[in-house]
Amino acid sequence: MQSRDGSVIASTKAADAWTPRRTLVPLFAATLFTGSLLMFAVEPIVAKTVLPVLGGTPMVWNTCVLFFQVLLLAGYAFAHGATAWFGRRGGAVAFAIVLVVPAVVLPFTIRPDAQPPADGHPIGWLLLILARSIGLPFFALAATAPLLQRWFADTDDPSARDPYFLYAASNAGSLLALLAYPAIVEPALRLRTQNLAWAIAYGAFVFAACGAMLVGWQRRRRDANAAPVVVEDRPAAAVTWQRRARWTG
Numbered sequence: 001m002q003s004r005d006g007s008v009i010a011s012t013k014a015a016d017a018w019t020p021r022r023t024l025v026p027l028f029a030a031t032l033f034t035g036s037l038l039m040f041a042v043e044p045i046v047a048k049t050v051l052p053v054l055g056g057t058p059m060v061w062n063t064c065v066l067f068f069q070v071l072l073l074a075g076y077a078f079a080h081g082a083t084a085w086f087g088r089r090g091g092a093v094a095f096a097i098v099l100v101v102p103a104v105v106l107p108f109t110i111r112p113d114a115q116p117p118a119d120g121h122p123i124g125w126l127l128l129i130l131a132r133s134i135g136l137p138f139f140a141l142a143a144t145a146p147l148l149q150r151w152f153a154d155t156d157d158p159s160a161r162d163p164y165f166l167y168a169a170s171n172a173g174s175l176l177a178l179l180a181y182p183a184i185v186e187p188a189l190r191l192r193t194q195n196l197a198w199a200i201a202y203g204a205f206v207f208a209a210c211g212a213m214l215v216g217w218q219r220r221r222r223d224a225n226a227a228p229v230v231v232e233d234r235p236a237a238a239v240t241w242q243r244r245a246r247w248t249g
Contacts, residue, residue, distance in 0.1 A: 024157045027215055028148055029169035031208045035144040036173035038201055042141075043068055044181050045194050046134050049110045054122060063123050067130045068138065075142025082143075083150050088220065092213050095147055099206045102137035107199035109133065137202055144209060145170050151216040 047064045054060045078098070082091035110133055145167075153163045185194060237243070 027212050028152050031212045032145055032166055033169040033173040034205045035141050036170040037177045039141040040174045040177035042198055063126050067127055071138050072142045075139050076146055079143045079146035098140045099209055102140055105136055107195040155216055155219045
């Protein structure tokens with residue numbers, strides 16, 4: 001009969017053979033980078049798709065920004081609920097469903113003949129059009145960062161105790177999307193091609209996110225057998241102007 005400690009050691013060795021620990025951070029970082037890249041790239045694509053219908057007035061751009069911010073908050077709320085109520089397995093299943101369902105609306109389109117109501121304010125109509133076209137994919141992307149960081153924190157990686165360094169990867173993806181769209185994407189690709197390329201990239205992202213979930217589950221920390229995490233009690237450093245400048249930078 002194998003001892004309890006021997007079972008734990010064998011399980012740990014099997015996990016190491018299947019997913020080496022050094023692959024955890026690159027996989028999660030690459031997935032977060034791609035998700036943020038897609039999320040910030042789709043915003044100008046959708047706004048430009050709406051332009052032939054409503055024009056480029058500030059109301060159109062402000063409504064689009066409002067729509068994306070509301071969905072971003074909804075994605076964070078879903079991430080919180082999925083981890084707080086469903087647990088590891090249930091939250092992963094719920095997120096997998098949220099990732100796959102947007103396939104029914106991709107590549108997203110807004111028909112040129114779509115017209116706002118003649119006798120009413122077009123804001124409600126525009127919000128409905130945005131929800132039908134890109135609402136589901138954007139919601140899935142918005143939930144990705146907090147969920148993956150939470151699942152990474154449950155792994156046995158040494159850096160899992162403080163997973164927020166992964167925000168560097170998502171911030172890099174966001175910044176690259178904002179810089180690349182006006183400089184590279186918009187001048188080189190037609191709008192229809194941008195929509196198709198984004199849909200293909202989203203499909204690749206779904207595979208990466210599912211892979212990160214599987215690896216995170218395989219490398220999850222067994223709380224019952226894991227050593228307690230020791231947090232050093234360090235004295236609080238003075239908040240100098242140099243520290244404030246570094247934070248701002």
